[in-house]
Amino acid sequence: MDEPANLFPKRALKGVLGGWSHAGVKPRNDDAIAGKVPGSAWEMQAKGIVACIADGISTGRNSDKAAQISVIQFARDYYSAPESWPVRDCAGRLLTALNSWFHAQNRSGSPEAEGQVTTFTALIARSQTLHVVHIGDTRASRLRGGRLQRLTEDHAARFMGGPEALTRALGIESDIRVDYLSEAMAAGDLYLLTSDGVHGVLGGAEIAQQLDGAPLETQAELEAAARRLCEAALAAGSNDNVSCLLLRVLELPAETLTEAHDRLTAQAIPPRMVPGNRIDGWEVMEVLHASPRSTVYLVRRAGEEGVQVLKAPSRNFEDNLHYLEGFSLEQWVGRRIAHPQVMKIRPHEDSRFLYYVAEHVEGQTLRDWMGRNPAPGIATVLPLLGSLAAALRVFHRMGMVHRDLKPENVILGPDGTAKIIDFGSVQVSGFREIARAGAEELPEGSLNYIAPEVLTGQEATPRSDLYSLGVIAWEMLAGRVPVDLETRARLPARPADWALPQLAERRPDLPEGTQAVLARVLSPDPAQRPRAMSEFLADLQDLSRRQGAGRHGSVPLFRRGSAGFWRLWALVSTALAVLLALLLLGRL
Incomplete structure (x- = not known):
């Protein structure tokens, strides 16, 4: 129809990486960290940010090489993989290939090749979603609002009362089981990758205290914070290698349709509400519209000026994925378009309920x-x-x-x-x-x-x-x-x-x-x-x-008035003409 116009600012994912790794009290550092923040806008949008950590087993002759190869090769191959591959599938393929390589080397019988066993954990921040792939006892955690949340589980166990031993790692078996999880990111989130030399001696509260409140907006600041955390672990008695890689999320783009769909279909549909009810701080003032498909409420929230509109789907459609997709689409469209002639939907807030809040349009x-x-x-x-x-x-x-x-x-x-x-x-x-x-x-x-x-x-x-x-x-x-x-x-x-x-x-x-x-x-x-x-x-x-x-009178006279009016006018005109003719003849 009309030529496209760049009317809407396009936000992009922005993040920064910084880390530190040290052998600690050991003669060799079997840990490795690697990451990449793409410099091009296209690569940032298509692939996102990658951060990896690996910890080779200390008894492996070449475990330090395995750790280094895994983090470097994973990051390099991830950015070379087709953009069409979903993150989960892509990461699975890459780790399967690495595991096959390490397992083959370990079975080769060559002293120069065997002993390549390592744990591995990677973070992939793409669009508004964080993807985590994990095997072993390296850890991924998230610091948000001063609280440290652990995202991975250690693959380790004690046998016969002895020390903990790895149960899963790259290179041990021909087939591997890799943990995968994803979550919605928030601007300001700080994600941590740590080796067991750090989290094995520092508790979650101690790690959060070390990081919370510190200026962590640049690579240098993150590297300094990672070093302080590792040195704190050594001071607390760590006898292992210490490594930490930090990812700070500075800004998020608009969510993709897939992200909106996945997030919204996982939420519960709220029950029908009446004035006075509350949901996530929103107080219902009036039911504006109710139908078998949805309910629209006039709401307000303490501390905010004015009123808003809250729309929630009906529970009649909680199993109708097509309807839920349409509801997620409506929210995605309303958040993506910023124009005075389109109702604006507020940014998403964490909630276990499925609804959206939009501006109240008067008129x-x-x-x-x-x-x-x-x-x-x-x-x-x-x-x-x-x-x-x-x-x-x-x-x-x-x-x-x-x-x-x-x-x-x-x-x-x-x-x-x-x-x-x-x-x-x-x-x-x-x-x-x-x-x-x-x-x-x-x-x-x-x-x-x-x-x-x-x-x-x-x-x-x-x-x-x-x-x-x-x-x-x-x-x-x-x-x-x-x-x-x-x-x-x-x-x-x-x-x-x-x-x-x-x-x-x-x-x-x-x-x-x-x-x-x-x-x-x-x-x-x-x-x-x-x-x-x-x-x-x-x-x-x-x-x-x-x-x-x-x-203004430019329409011809014959187009004005009704047909009946013109018939009457014709009769009157004819009668007048006859009368006038008779009068003229009489005078002659």
């Missing part, structure tokens, strides 16, 4: 406006349609199609500016990365505004939204939709079934050509519609000028 719905203005002129509806077209362009420039534009989904501000408040049916190009649950469903509500191609299961395009805009234009002028599908037993199957009534029968005052302009935009064939909304608006502008000219 009247387009449906209410149409009820108060039953027969407007084109000059009256044109600014409203132009504002609505501008709102739709916001979606189109982001590679989205609304698909469910109708008067109930539009709020008009005091100045007549249109704002779209519902986008649960938006079609997004990137949504293909989420596996759809079952067949595509039609948008909720009336079918009268949905383009014919969407009703038949075809992919929507910006011209589909143009059709919806045309239906609204027709209804504003005529007082009813052009094709009422709600009264039909089945959907139209032929182009003839979409035939339009004569608009002049309901609005004879509209300028000639109005029917043709609307018929073009309401064509059942998308290819026959205007290529851009600006063409449709230009045609309406031309009609408006002609209608305005008519009010």
Whole structure:
């Protein structure tokens, strides 16, 4: 439709790494750390940040080599792997390859090759998600809000009362079992990778005390903090190598659709609430709308000015993955688009419940406006349609199609500016990365505004939204939709079934050509519609000028008045002419 425009700032993942490793009291350092913060924006978006730690077993002749090879090779191969590989699959393949190599060397019988056994833990920060892969007794932890949370479990056990021994590591067996977990990151999170020489002597509270409150925004600051932590472990009596690698998350990008889907479908749907109930600090003031599919509340929170809108899905759909995907999509769209003509959804807050909070948009719905203005002129509806077209362009420039534009989904501000408040049916190009649950469903509500191609299961395009805009234009002028599908037993199957009534029968005052302009935009064939909304608006502008000219007397006299009026005028004129002729003959 219109050329894309860079209207929205694109946030990117920002993070910093810093670490320190030392042999401690031992003659050889069997630990190894490695990581990478990509310098290119593309690599940061496609791959993210990687941090690795490994701890070779001290009894292995070449375990120091195994540790070094594992962290360096994993990071190098991860950035070389296809972008299409999911992080979990990619990490699994890389570790399987490393394990096969180490296991083969250990069985080679060569003193120069055997003894390559190491633990391994890696963090991969990509978009808004942290991925952890782990085998052995190196650890990954997260410091958030002053509290240290352990993310991995040690693969070690005591046998016959002896010291702890590794039960899983790279190079021991031909097949490996690697732990994997993922979690949503938050800006400001500090992630730690430590060897057992550190966490074996320092408790979680001690580690948190060492790190919490320190300025940790640069690589130098993180390296200094990692060194202090390792030296604290040595001072506490550690008799092993000591290593620590820190990852600080400085800024997060907008979440991907897959992340939104995974997070939201794991949450519980809240029960139906009444005024006075609270959820995560939000107090329900009023139930604005309730349907079998969702409930919308007016809410407020202590310490915040103004009121907000909270929307929660119905428990009737807790097992309907397709519906939950649509709900997650609506939140993703509302958080991604920052434009005054699209309702803004607040950033996600940690909660075990599935809902979202959005701005409270004041004004009247387009449906209410149409009820108060039953027969407007084109000059009256044109600014409203132009504002609505501008709102739709916001979606189109982001590679989205609304698909469910109708008067109930539009709020008009005091100045007549249109704002779209519902986008649960938006079609997004990137949504293909989420596996759809079952067949595509039609948008909720009336079918009268949905383009014919969407009703038949075809992919929507910006011209589909143009059709919806045309239906609204027709209804504003005529007082009813052009094709009422709600009264039909089945959907139209032929182009003839979409035939339009004569608009002049309901609005004879509209300028000639109005029917043709609307018929073009309401064509059942998308290819026959205007290529851009600006063409449709230009045609309406031309009609408006002609209608305005008519009010100033430029419309020919024969087009004014009713047919009955002109028949009466003809009879009177004829009688007067006859009378005048008789008078003239009498004088002669």
